[in-house]
Amino acid sequence: xxxxxxxxxxxxxxxxxGCPGQNDSCTVPRIRKVEEWIPHLQRLSMDAVYFTPxxxxxxxxxxxxxxxxxxxxxxxxxxxxxVCQALHRNGxxxxxxxxxxxxxxxxxxxxxxxxxxxASPYRDWFFLDFGGNTxxxxxxxxxxxxxxxxLVKLNLRNPAVVEYLMDCVSGWIREFDIDGLRLDVxxxxxxxxxxxxxxxxDGLKEDFFLIGEMLHGDYNRLMGEGMLHSVTNYxxxxxxxxxxxxxxxxxxxxxxxxxxxxxxxxxxxxxxxLNFVDNHDVTxxxxxxxxxxxxxxxxxxxxxxxxxxxxxxxSEWGALGRKEEGDPALRPCFxxxxxxxxTPWIGNLAKxxxxxxxxRDGAYRTLTLTNRxxxxxxxxxxxxxxxxxxxxxxxxxxxxxxxxxxxxDLLTGQPHDFGGGSVLPPYSAVYWRITD
Numbered sequence: 001x002x003x004x005x006x007x008x009x010x011x012x013x014x015x016x017x018g019c020p021g022q023n024d025s026c027t028v029p030r031i032r033k034v035e036e037w038i039p040h041l042q043r044l045s046m047d048a049v050y051f052t053p054x055x056x057x058x059x060x061x062x063x064x065x066x067x068x069x070x071x072x073x074x075x076x077x078x079x080x081x082x083v084c085q086a087l088h089r090n091g092x093x094x095x096x097x098x099x100x101x102x103x104x105x106x107x108x109x110x111x112x113x114x115x116x117x118x119a120s121p122y123r124d125w126f127f128l129d130f131g132g133n134t135x136x137x138x139x140x141x142x143x144x145x146x147x148x149x150x151l152v153k154l155n156l157r158n159p160a161v162v163e164y165l166m167d168c169v170s171g172w173i174r175e176f177d178i179d180g181l182r183l184d185v186x187x188x189x190x191x192x193x194x195x196x197x198x199x200x201x202d203g204l205k206e207d208f209f210l211i212g213e214m215l216h217g218d219y220n221r222l223m224g225e226g227m228l229h230s231v232t233n234y235x236x237x238x239x240x241x242x243x244x245x246x247x248x249x250x251x252x253x254x255x256x257x258x259x260x261x262x263x264x265x266x267x268x269x270x271x272x273x274l275n276f277v278d279n280h281d282v283t284x285x286x287x288x289x290x291x292x293x294x295x296x297x298x299x300x301x302x303x304x305x306x307x308x309x310x311x312x313x314x315s316e317w318g319a320l321g322r323k324e325e326g327d328p329a330l331r332p333c334f335x336x337x338x339x340x341x342x343t344p345w346i347g348n349l350a351k352x353x354x355x356x357x358x359x360r361d362g363a364y365r366t367l368t369l370t371n372r373x374x375x376x377x378x379x380x381x382x383x384x385x386x387x388x389x390x391x392x393x394x395x396x397x398x399x400x401x402x403x404x405x406x407x408x409d410l411l412t413g414q415p416h417d418f419g420g421g422s423v424l425p426p427y428s429a430v431y432w433r434i435t436d
Contacts (some may be wrong), residue, residue, distance in 0.1 A: 001229060002093065003180065003209040004272040005360045007046035007303075007350040011279040013051045014061050015331030019073035022059050023106075029075035033177035035086045040337035044316060045350035050182055052280055060327065061097070062184060063104025063150055067168040067404040077175060084176045095209065096172060098181035098197075099166055101188045102144075102151040105136070110152050114138055117179055125161050126152055137428035141354040145188070150265055156190040166200050173204050186212025186231065195226055211274055221267060233273035233307060235259070239405060240277055240301060243284065244294040244391055249374045252301065253366055256376070260306045268306075269363075275307040277315070280331055284312070284321040293427040296345050297389055300429030303349040304376065306364050313336075315345045352410040352431055358385040359431070367400040373424065375400055384434045385410065390424035397421040407432035 016362070017030035031054070041049070053061030056069045070077050103110060109122035116131055117140065128340050132141025145151040154161055172178050181201070183189060194212070201208035212222050214231040223231050239252035242413075258267045277285040277298050289295055295318060303309045317338040321329040323414050328412045353359045362378030362385065369375070386407065390396045402418035409416055411429040416422070424430070429435040 001207050001209065001270075002053070003048065003207075003211075003229065003308060005354070006128065006308060007045055007353060008048045008095075008274065008308060009041055009044065009046040010276075010279060010310055010312045011052065012313070012331040013054050014071070014073065015280075015328070015333060017074055018333035021328070022249065023057060023065075023071065023073060023425060025072055027072040027076060028380055029079040031070070031074040031079050031083050032429070034069075037337060038086060038090050038092070040089060041092060044311065044347045045354055046092065047354070048095055048179070049087060050095040050310065051097065051098055053097045053184075058104035058106045058150070062099050062102075063098055063106070065104055065106040066108060067165070068171060081176055084178065088177065092181040093209075094176065095180040095182055095211070096176075096178050097184055098169070099184045100154065100156070100193070100197075101185045102153045105150060105152060107152065110142075113140075117316065124262065125155055126160050127155060142431070145185070147180065152398045156193040160188075162193060163194060166196070169197070169200060170204060179205075180209025183210065183212040183228070184195060185216050185411075186228065187217070189222075191222065191227075194222060194433045198226055198228070219273065223268075223271065230272055230274050230308060233275050233343045236273075236305065236307075237276055237282075240298055241288045244298055245288075245290045247391060249372050249389070249391060250369060253369050253374055253376075256305055257366060262363065262365055273307040274310055275302055275305060276310045276312065276313050277302055279310075280312065280327075281323075282330070283323045284319055284330065286315065286318040287320045287322050293393070294391060296342060297391055297427065297429050299346050299349055299433075300387065301374070301389055303353045304359060304378065304385075304431065306362075306378070309350070311346060311350075311352060317343050323434070326401055348411050349431075356385055356410065356431075357431065358383045358433070368398050370396075372396070373398060382435065386432045388422065388424055388428075388430050388432070390426065390428045395426060396424045398424055402432075402434065407434045409433075 017033055056066040056071045057063050070080050078165040086096055108126050112122050127143035129141040143153040145153050175208040210228045212228045215234050219231045222228050236255050239255040243249045243252040314334055317340045357380045358378040362380045365377045367375040367377050373390050373396050375388045375398050399421045406418040410433050416432050
């Protein structure tokens with residue numbers, strides 16, 4: 001599966017393109033801006049772009065009106081086709097947000113229900129009570145996703161709804177040649193629907209990638225043979241920033257050991273979860289970390305740990321944004337890519353991840369662990385990579401069994417001799433490759 005060896009870049013599409021918050025129905029080809037960023041994506045060694053919703057919606061994209069039409073604030077279907085073609089020409093895959101749990105109030109079938117009530121042929125597409133009401137005073141009650149009545153929950157046990165959504169996915173592959181889907185609130189989706197979608201995608205395009213948004217619980221519930229290929233790793237997301245802020249790297253090491261360690265009881269060994277330090281729903285990592293010196297280190301850990309690393313647009317140069325300031329603070333429009341010292345650092349980490357089989361697919365083992373230092377090993381037959389993090393403001397000499405031979409620093413190309421211990425400068429990270 002191509003995604004397992006890829007670096008992902010997430011774009012909150014409507015914000016990135018500077019769209020108005022409410023759909024004004026004016027067609028403007030703002031999506032073409034993505035083409036201008038392709039050289040930046042290449043410098044970052046990104047292999048795939050994950051777009052949050054791009055289809056016609058009421059406001060923020062997750063309130064779909066029409067699954068077959070690009071949101072006019074972004075342009076036309078033809079505009080998006082050209083963007084996808086440009087990305088593909090430059091070796092970058094395209095993953096879209098599949099928002100299948102709910103739709104917006106402007107969704108055409110729900111509008112038919114509001115107009116025709118019991119006589120609507122789409123009444124069974126939703127969960128309705130014509131004897132009830134909501135704050136919108138429609139004269140009927142419907143289930144809104146987690147109590148949000150601007151989001152009308154779809155009945156995914158209705159074969160007509162499922163067939164409609166499968167036809168939409170077929171159209172996206174046919175028209176835009178997309179390479180996969182990220183399923184919004186996958187934890188709320190009917191499992192039979194997910195299995196059906198997996199069969200459908202497999203039949204339409206080889207290695208069609210499915211990843212689901214999971215916040216908690218056992219990820220294996222939705223991930224595995226015949227289901228999703230991957231899920232979002234929120235457990236390690238929390239462990240990453242919390243470990244640095246509390247100077248307690250035991251927290252993230254515990255999660256990594258629990259998920260991928262050598263013990264037979266580990267949960268996700270051999271699987272590839274999507275890892276991230278921020279996204280469109282949470283405070284940006286540069287605003288979350290208490291010490292700016294830890295920002296390069298958390299990305300070094302992100303690209304060293306098992307799984308698929310994902311970078312959120314703007315965070316590669318340390319953009320700020322706090323959740324409590326509202327969604328616009330997390331989803332801004334940047335006129336052009338910026339660059340700080342962090343940007344090429346992330347590009348080097350991503351390049352090392354792309355070029356190392358051990359970092360992409362290797363088994364995980366903890367070699368050294370203290371509150372402020374973590375040394376891990378990723379290994380495949382013929383190659384081992386030792387990733388070392390020093391979150392302290394003082395040098396640290398790490399002693400561990402590196403086996404025979406010398407190492408090469410993947411980020412600088414400098415040789416390294418492990419004899420007598422390995423000195424880690426203050427606030428530093430290093431990847432040493434050992435070829436057996």
